[in-house]
Amino acid sequence: MADGKPASIKDVARLAGVSEQTVSRTVHDSPAVRPATKEKVRRAIAELGYRPSNAGRALRRGRYMALGIAMGNISETGNRDRLEMFVDAAAAQGYTIALLKMDREEPLSLGQAADRMSSLSIDGMIYVLNRTPEDFDTFVPRAGLPEVIISMHDHPACPTVDSDQEASARAVVDYLVEHGHTKIWHISGPSRSLAGVARESGWRSAMLDHGIEPPQVIAGDWSPESGYAAGTLLADKVRSGACTAVFASDDAMAYGCMCALSDAGLSVPGDVSMIGADDISSAFVPNCQLTSLHFDNSAIAEWAIGKLVIPERMADGCNHKLFPGHLVERGSVRDLR
Structure with a gap:
């Protein structure tokens, strides 16, 4: 309005030449208001820039x-x-x-x-x-x-x-063991991340349950760059046979790791298997081939x-x-x- 104050329901009623109740009914699209009257009220609302009160609506609805x-x-x-x-x-x-x-x-x-x-x-x-x-x-x-x-x-x-992050990570290890893998490395999330800690715990406990001594965790930070750094470290492990599978705590690190391994002349899954988590890469990677944990x-x-x-x-x-x-x-x- 010209004086800088927000328009009120009274202002709309005055400009449209109707009652405040009619303005309220129009705002709520009541069938009790004739179409021609509704149109007149809506023109007044648009001209004045009127916005209904949230507090008033909450009072009527109770929420x-x-x-x-x-x-x-x-x-x-x-x-x-x-x-x-x-x-x-x-x-x-x-x-x-x-x-x-x-x-x-x-x-x-x-x-x-x-x-x-x-x-x-x-x-x-x-x-x-x-x-x-x-x-x-x-x-x-x-x-x-x-x-x-x-x-x-x-x-x-x-x-x-x-x-259930921990149980899901355990399922990854179970799946890899069922497919003949025992040399399973893990790229973890940040140490203060609840999901990262739970996924690492699930990987570690499942390895021990299968009678496999877990190798040293490679710390990541959810980024593809940290996955690439991990892949650089793992390349020699893959070549020597000390690593046949990698469980990365998210898809971004998994793809970073795959890029580093590719740059080192190694392939997934030909030389090493890879599993990610969060199953987000299919949304932006064409012909996505990464096996991943999906959470609902x-x-x-x-x-x-x-x-x-x-x-x-x-x-x-x-x-x-x-x-x-x-x-x-x-x-x-x-x-x-």
Whole structure:
């Protein structure tokens, strides 16, 4: 408006020559308003730049129809995929998403994230954890606001859900052993990453269960560059027969490793087998041949959103859920049997 103040419902009613109730009914597309009147009200709304009050709508509905998601490192491909699944699951229930990015360089605190998110007009909160918050065990959810934590670990006061990273990594080793491999190396994720630590633990425990002494882990950081560095280190191991298979903790490192091995004159799967994790490369690699662990982010998102907005899900008594991953077999594993 000319005076700089936002237009009100009274301003729209005055310009359109109708009652405030008619404006409200038009905003909600009520059939009780004649089409010609609706058009007149909509022209007034457009001219004044009127926006309906979220607070007023929330008061009528008893909810804001919005959910908060707090997560860090959104630029990572796996997190982008997760975020898309949450947006889709929320939209399926008629909700929108408010996003809070948690600084990955600062100490992670659920309490601080909750304080920031609870000031927004939202009906529930989801915390997506890539690392352990300093207050994970002591965190108390905000009264009257349902909350879900995306974590492999059970929480005493808040529902939790995630992929079963450790069991999935064990399945990778089982699969490779079934195909005749015993010299299986691992490129790990960052040491503070919950998924990276769980995948390394699953690889190590499965190796020991098969009576195989695990070789030294090669540390990565999720990037293809760290995978390339790992592949450079592994080239001589492959040539000597000390490495017949590599389990990389994500697809980016797997492809980096494959590039380094190729530059060293070695091929996958001819000279060494390769398995990645997250199964994201098929989205941008033509004729993708990498066998990879696939995690059902859609199921995780639907479970978490359901816990926040569907009454029967909120009261079903299931407060910790781990979804199994599964191997998508392509062409990067050689059978040595």
